Amino acid sequence: MANTKFTNLDNLSLQDFEGDAELIPLMTPEDEDEINREELPQTLPILPLRNTVLFPGVVIPITAGRDMSIDLINESNKGSKIIGVVSQKDEKIENPGADDINTTGVVARILRVLKMPDGNVTVIIQGKKRFNVAEVITEKPYLVATVREVPETRPEPDSAEFKAIIDSIKDKALQIIKQSPNIPSEAGFAIKNIESDSFLINFVSSNMNLTVEEKQNLLEINDLQERALQTLRHMNTEMQKLELKNDIQSRVHNDMSQQQREYFLHQQMKTIQEELGGVSQEDELEEMRQRAKKKKWDEKVGKHFDKELSKMQRMNPQVAEYSIQRNYLDLFLDLPWNKFSKDKFDLKRAKRILDRDHYGLDDVKKRIIEYLAVLKLRNDMKSPILCLYGPPGVGKTSLGKSVAEALGREYVRMSLGGLRDEAEIRGHRKTYIGAMPGRILQNLKKAGTSNPVFVLDEIDKLSNSNQGDPSSALLEVLDPEQNADFHDNFLELGFDLSKVMFIATANNLGNIQPALRDRMEIINVTGYTIEEKVEIGKRHLLPKQLKEHGVKPEQLKIAKPQLEKIVEGYTRESGVRGLEKQIAKMVRYAAKNIAMEEEYKVKVDTETVIDVLGSPKLERNKYENNEVAGVVTGLAWTQVGGDILFIESILSKGKGNLTVTGNLGKVMKESATLAMEYIKSNADALELNPGVFENYNVHIHVPEGATPKDGPSAGITMLTSLVSLFTQRKVKKNIAMTGEITLRGKVLPVGGIKEKILAAKRAHIKEIIMCAENERDIKEINEEYLKGLTFHYVNDMSEVLELALTKEQVKNAKIL
Numbered sequence: 034m035a036n037t038k039f040t041n042l043d044n045l046s047l048q049d050f051e052g053d054a055e056l057i058p059l060m061t062p063e064d065e066d067e068i069n070r071e072e073l074p075q076t077l078p079i080l081p082l083r084n085t086v087l088f089p090g091v092v093i094p095i096t097a098g099r100d101m102s103i104d105l106i107n108e109s110n111k112g113s114k115i116i117g118v119v120s121q122k123d124e125k126i127e128n129p130g131a132d133d134i135n136t137t138g139v140v141a142r143i144l145r146v147l148k149m150p151d152g153n154v155t156v157i158i159q160g161k162k163r164f165n166v167a168e169v170i171t172e173k174p175y176l177v178a179t180v181r182e183v184p185e186t187r188p189e190p191d192s193a194e195f196k197a198i199i200d201s202i203k204d205k206a207l208q209i210i211k212q213s214p215n216i217p218s219e220a221g222f223a224i225k226n227i228e229s230d231s232f233l234i235n236f237v238s239s240n241m242n243l244t245v246e247e248k249q250n251l252l253e254i255n256d257l258q259e260r261a262l263q264t265l266r267h268m269n270t271e272m273q274k275l276e277l278k279n280d281i282q283s284r285v286h287n288d289m290s291q292q293q294r295e296y297f298l299h300q301q302m303k304t305i306q307e308e309l310g311g312v313s314q315e316d317e318l319e320e321m322r323q324r325a326k327k328k329k330w331d332e333k334v335g336k337h338f339d340k341e342l343s344k345m346q347r348m349n350p351q352v353a354e355y356s357i358q359r360n361y362l363d364l365f366l367d368l369p370w371n372k373f374s375k376d377k378f379d380l381k382r383a384k385r386i387l388d389r390d391h392y393g394l395d396d397v398k399k400r401i402i403e404y405l406a407v408l409k410l411r412n413d414m415k416s417p418i419l420c421l422y423g424p425p426g427v428g429k430t431s432l433g434k435s436v437a438e439a440l441g442r443e444y445v446r447m448s449l450g451g452l453r454d455e456a457e458i459r460g461h462r463k464t465y466i467g468a469m470p471g472r473i474l475q476n477l478k479k480a481g482t483s484n485p486v487f488v489l490d491e492i493d494k495l496s497n498s499n500q501g502d503p504s505s506a507l508l509e510v511l512d513p514e515q516n517a518d519f520h521d522n523f524l525e526l527g528f529d530l531s532k533v534m535f536i537a538t539a540n541n542l543g544n545i546q547p548a549l550r551d552r553m554e555i556i557n558v559t560g561y562t563i564e565e566k567v568e569i570g571k572r573h574l575l576p577k578q579l580k581e582h583g584v585k586p587e588q589l590k591i592a593k594p595q596l597e598k599i600v601e602g603y604t605r606e607s608g609v610r611g612l613e614k615q616i617a618k619m620v621r622y623a624a625k626n627i628a629m630e631e632e633y634k635v636k637v638d639t640e641t642v643i644d645v646l647g648s649p650k651l652e653r654n655k656y657e658n659n660e661v662a663g664v665v666t667g668l669a670w671t672q673v674g675g676d677i678l679f680i681e682s683i684l685s686k687g688k689g690n691l692t693v694t695g696n697l698g699k700v701m702k703e704s705a706t707l708a709m710e711y712i713k714s715n716a717d718a719l720e721l722n723p724g725v726f727e728n729y730n731v732h733i734h735v736p737e738g739a740t741p742k743d744g745p746s747a748g749i750t751m752l753t754s755l756v757s758l759f760t761q762r763k764v765k766k767n768i769a770m771t772g773e774i775t776l777r778g779k780v781l782p783v784g785g786i787k788e789k790i791l792a793a794k795r796a797h798i799k800e801i802i803m804c805a806e807n808e809r810d811i812k813e814i815n816e817e818y819l820k821g822l823t824f825h826y827v828n829d830m831s832e833v834l835e836l837a838l839t840k841e842q843v844k845n846a847k848i849l
């Protein structure tokens with residue numbers, strides 16, 4: 034017989050056969066054929082089995098305790114290892130004789146013998162084929178008998194009926210395995226893999242829960258199909274018994290588990306409640322009732338609350354809606370209905386606070402104080418909403434905070450940057466999963482009063498999307514006519530926002546929805562000059578950073594020249610946020626040395642600044658010389674506020690192409706084309722050789738290439754640059770300009786003048802050219818900022834060129 038499937042048996046240890054462990058090696062049809070071809074010996078030692086029946090092909094462990102059996106096994110194991118195995122008629126008989134054993138048995142091969150510590154022997158045997166005992170020759174020391182093969186009738190190989198029976202046996206076996214918790218699931222795997230039909234029948238018969246007699250009867254059936262049928266019958270009975278058993282058990286179990294579940298849940302609830310301070314549903318409701326008594330809400334709100342509370346009372350605390358309802362009622366209890374802080378309208382004090390927190394910004398502070406004065410006199414909030422607008426980091430947000438302190442009101446801030454869903458402002462309906470009130474109400478809850486100073490940061494960054502229009506929701510918030518009854522979807526009732534003081538901040542007025550802009554009183558917070566930045570650094574930013582880093586003022590001193598170095602060399606902005614970061618770096622330098630007890634310069638000198646911050650990055654920000662034709666300084670409005678920008682242009686041999694580079698937007702590119710066309714059509718007046726346009730390519734570039742730039746205000750700068758290029762005339766020193774051009778050479782006014790003036794000052798510019806109409810902007814600027822600057826107001830390009838270009842040509846001028 035092919036032994037391949039059983040080789041691993043040799044490696045099995047004793048533990049593998051302990052308990053009821055089943056062995057389920059599988060016999061293939063080839064193994065079976067081989068067994069059938071083997072000759073049956075004439076005589077066999079007979080091993081009587083008390084309580085089991087061996088079937089052909091099946092492997093079973095047997096424990097032998099009787100002397101006759103131990104002797105038989107030991108002898109046979111030394112010899113052929115082939116024995117005859119027959120079950121006893123009565124298991125109680127200790128020393129069975131010829132009459133006490135069944136006549137049909139199975140030839141078996143000893144696979145392994147294991148001697149147990151108690152003297153017993155466990156033997157693993159595998160059944161081979163059936164035999165009949167012809168005659169018992171001797172009974173001592175163990176039974177030996179002559180044997181006869183038992184013929185087996187097999188069905189036709191393609192018998193559909195037999196196949197159906199076999200399939201049914203497999204199915205039933207799998208069902209039984211599934212329903213029986215004691216049978217390992219590997220048995221199912223074995224059954225699926227059995228290829229030999231007779232082995233399947235034997236394997237199932239051997240493992241079924243049958244009496245020895247029933248099993249013996251099965252073994253004695255010579256007709257294989259009949260044996261299969263009988264096996265299936267037994268299996269059906271077994272299955273029914275199992276189903277019944279499982280049914281009874283599951284009924285008992287269900288009753289138990291329902292009870293257990295409830296007990297368990299109650300225990301859990303109790304524990305959670307204990308952890309939460311022992312609040313039961315009733316306690317919870319009572320607590321809410323008590324809190325509600327203290328609320329100063331209107332009758333309508335009170336009634337609504339009572340109604341909703343009794344709804345909660347009727348709810349099962351274990352359902353999800355209960356907690357939604359509790360959150361809903363909590364919001365009612367948390368909102369500051371009719372709760373106001375008392376305003377401190379001491380305007381002198383207010384001014385003191387604004388001055389304490391912010392250096393400069395005189396105009397802005399004046400406007401704020403005026404605004405507060407009106408509030409004081411009218412004593413209602415129906416004055417327009419303030420909108421502080423200006424470049425980043427100039428103190429818009431922190432001004433809002435100071436206003437709150439000055440008025441003695443609570444302060445909340447909500448950033449609108451990137452907000453695109455209307456529900457963020459107005460909330461979701463209560464029925465929506467994960468519903469919440471909108472951020473306006475959430476912030477009021479946080480503020481704890483109904484009249485806080487509410488800063489709406491970055492109102493220009495609201496975006497529109499398909500999730501509704503947040504700006505129209507904001508309109509309702511800000512409209513004094515409507516906001517006394519602001520509707521939040523979650524709250525379902527109106528809430529009065531009319532006493533809230535809203536202050537919006539924005540970087541760019543152009544991006545604010547016009548209807549929103551109309552509702553607000555715009556206050557321009559401009560950027561700072563170098564001197565102001567140095568003062569802010571000294572008075573505010575350095576002390577603030579020292580405090581934040583736990584460094585004492587006497588442990589780090591940065592004098593004005595060093596602060597100026599930091600401003601000029603390391604920051605390029607209208608505001609002071611970058612400066613604050615650089616100062617923080619300086620403070621960290623001190624902090625590190627203090628902590629490591631290392632020596633450092635307490636009085637920072639310029640070398641230390643360079644050591645700590647690296648070499649200055651922005652020296653180029655200053656005005657450059659005028660030795661090259663085609664390089665002109667413009668004044669622009671960029672992401673950091675007002676800034677200077679250089680426009681460079683060069684000529685190269687070619688066919689009159691115009692190239693524009695430097696990450697320029699459409700409008701700026703158009704300005705370049707306009708400038709070029711203007712020069713072409715005014716070539717005579719500019720005394721240019723007309724052939725020059727066909728023989729040269731022009732390239733205009735605006736550094737820095739990585740920063741996107743756009744807008745019409747570079748028009749006059751581009752034109753000046755090109756005229757300088759074509760005429761090779763020097764550009765006047767320390768001059769900068771800003772203005773839009775038309776095709777006819779008219780100069781138009783542009784925006785952001787205040788910022789641009791400050792940027793020019795920071796870059797040490799002395800003269801500025803701009804449109805005559807922009808003169809009114811200059812008049813609004815504090816005299817202080819205009820010191821040292823000369824302004825030229827123009828209407829036409831010819832005036833610009835007259836002012837900006839000298840008569841002198843640059844060194845090594847090209848002859849065109």
Ligand SMILES: Nc1ncnc2c1ncn2[C@@H]1O[C@H](COP(=O)(O)OP(=O)(O)OP(=O)(O)O)[C@@H](O)[C@H]1O
Nearest residue numbers: 390391392424425426427428429430431569573609
């Ligand atoms: N005039 C000033 N005096 C003192 N500190 C100032 C002044 N201006 C700005 N700061 C400080 O600069 C930092 C940045 O200011 P803030 O955040 O208010 O800028 P912002 O204008 O709101 O900027 P953004 O537009 O980016 O929101 C804050 O620490 C603020 O206190």
